[in-house]
Amino acid sequence: MGEAVMTGTVRSADGTSIAYERSGTGPPVILVDAAGGFREMGPMRSLAAHLAKEFTVLTYDRRGRGQSTDTSPYAPQREVEDLRALIDDAAGGSAALYGFSSGAVLALLAATGGLPVTRLAVLEPPFEQREQSPDEPDLAADITRLVADGRRGDAVLHFQRSIGVPAEMIDGMRERPGWPALQALAHTLVYDLTLLTALPAGALTTLTIPTLVLDSEQSDARLRGWARGVAEMLPAGRHRTLPGEWHGVSDEVLAPVLAEHFAGRPD
Incomplete structure (x- = not known):
C-alpha cells in the first residue's frame, strides 16, 4: 500500500463543493459509495x-456527506454533474467507474447520461424493473418525516431494516464508533432512494x-437477481459471482477482479 494521497475539491454545476482524494498512477478510476458511505x-x-x-484512483464524498457540501433541492442529475466535475477537473477528462449498491445505480445513470466513462463495474445494483405499488410503504417519506422530527438515528435504523439488512448487522449499531456520522447523513438516505427510480430500464x-x-x-436471492437482470440488459454486460458476505466482497477478492476488468485483461 503506502501510496501518496492527494486531497482536493471540485465545484459541481450548481456550486456544490465535492471533496475527493486521489492516489496511485495509471488510468483513472472513480469509486462511487453506497448509501451511508463516504471516505471516512x-x-x-x-x-x-x-x-x-495500477490505477489513479479517486474516492469522494457524495454531496451532503463528509466534507462535501450540499445544495437544495436534490435531484439525481445533480449527482451525475458531481461525477462530471470529478472527471473533468480531477481525473483528466475520462475515467472508469466502480459503484456499489445505490452507488452502482448512480454509476449506471452517469454512464447512460453520456459522461466520458471508459469502463464500468458495479456490485449489486438495487435496480428493479417494476413500478412501485401504491400499497407499498413510502420509505423515502418515512425517512424524511423522521429526520424532520429530529429522529435521525431512528431514520437510519428504519432504512436499514426496510432494505433487508440482516438483524445481526443492525444490532448494536447505536453503540458503534461510526454511529454519530451515520446520524449526520441520515437525510441523504432519501437521495439514494430517489436515485433508484431515476434510471430508465431502456437506457x-x-x-x-x-x-x-x-x-x-x-447475498440473498433478491440482490443477486437484480445483478443478473442488469447484466442481461447491457449489450456489453458481463455477470460474475464472487466469494463474499451478505451484500459485500472483501478487497482481497474484489480488487484483482476490478483491476482485470479496468485494464481490459481476460479473467
Missing part, C-alpha cells in the same frame, strides 16, 4: 489502496461501455 466510513478508501498500485439496453456486474455468493 465505508469500503472505498481501503479498496482504493489496493487499486492504486441500459443502449449502454455499450464494457460493464462488469458483480454479486456476492452470500
